[in-house]
Amino acid sequence: MKSKASFKSHPVHPILVSFPIAFLIGTFVSDMIADISGNNSFWNTGYYLVIAGIIMGLIAAIPGLIDYLFTVPPKSSAKKRGLKHALVNVSHLILFFIAFLIRRNDNPNTTLILILEAAGVILIFVAGWLGGTLVYRNQIGVDPRYAEAGKWKEAYFEETKEKIKVADKDELKLNQMKLLHVGSKRIVLGKTEKGYVAFDDHCTHKGGSLAGGAMICSTVQCPWHGSQFDVNNGQVKAGPAKENIHTYPLTESEGNVYLQF
Ligand code: FES
Missing domain, CATH: 1.20.120 (Four Helix Bundle (Hemerythrin (Met), subunit A))
Incomplete structure (x- = not known):
């Protein structure tokens, strides 16, 4: 990293x-x-x-x-x-x-x-x-996240076909997100009630950063116009976005969380 x-x-x-x-x-x-x-x-x-x-x-x-x-x-x-x-x-x-x-x-x-x-x-x-x-509108220069969102986290990785260790198992608290830069990709790692999830940072409406939004009950809300996505399968739950977001498989072993492409 x-x-x-x-x-x-x-x-x-x-x-x-x-x-x-x-x-x-x-x-x-x-x-x-x-x-x-x-x-x-x-x-x-x-x-x-x-x-x-x-x-x-x-x-x-x-x-x-x-x-x-x-x-x-x-x-x-x-x-x-x-x-x-x-x-x-x-x-x-x-x-x-x-x-x-x-x-x-x-x-x-x-x-x-x-x-x-x-x-x-x-x-x-x-x-x-x-x-x-x-x-x-685009909230550049302000922090739009809600009070319980936790400390802003961001990490950079080389793009690889291997699995990447992206977090320790206890690194994020419930509903906290972390922005991962993997090569040119921006991926959000989030912790839900069911465990860790990973999905594209790019809102399919006008490109808002989902890592800057709010995630509650396995739903992430874009900070720009409020589109909501299910973070487990990427499906749109509320517009204006019409296209689903991409999600990524994760594995956990020996206290570490790994991202796999
Ligand atoms: S950019 Fe996400 S809702 Fe518009």
Whole structure:
């Protein structure tokens, strides 16, 4: 088993984005006031705000990229939304950077700067709407699990045809789940009243991570839109999902739980 840091549910990115949003919108407002009033001190304020905004935007992009790569479930609606969110954010940073380069000229075209910044502000609102959907609907950066779900557990394994030891027999408590990364596969190990079960982490509706949901009485519920699956045979118990999930055989011996493909 390889050990890696867990990237589940950290709110760093949603918190950090407040800074570039405030600084870049502040740049546009400051430059507008400077243009209308002719007061040069607002123009200087805009100059420093845009530098701070671009730097903070680049810093906020780091946890954003980590979320995109490691937290957002693969092949899901959130992955597509996350890509659009990233592209829109990069676009508004480019617009503000071009406006910044223009303002450094001896005789800058202030109208062009304001047009670029206004377009950047519109894109910030679009990115904010996409980002808000990622947080509130897809629960990226929040922990959606219920109070008794136990400590988040995640483990990495090489893909192999051999059986893999995935847990000690007493590692999970009742209804607790553990996310297994086996090569490129994401499999959930869960403990039910009848014993251990293993099933795909991928909800067949829009790709929500079932490991982040709730499992009670051998039923797992997707955290995104509430589809429910029987964890013993993978059958859909409640929609909107229509397709069953795949389940995997497990064996137990000498106090260990093994996954077999
Ligand atoms: S992604 Fe919609 S219910 Fe799971």
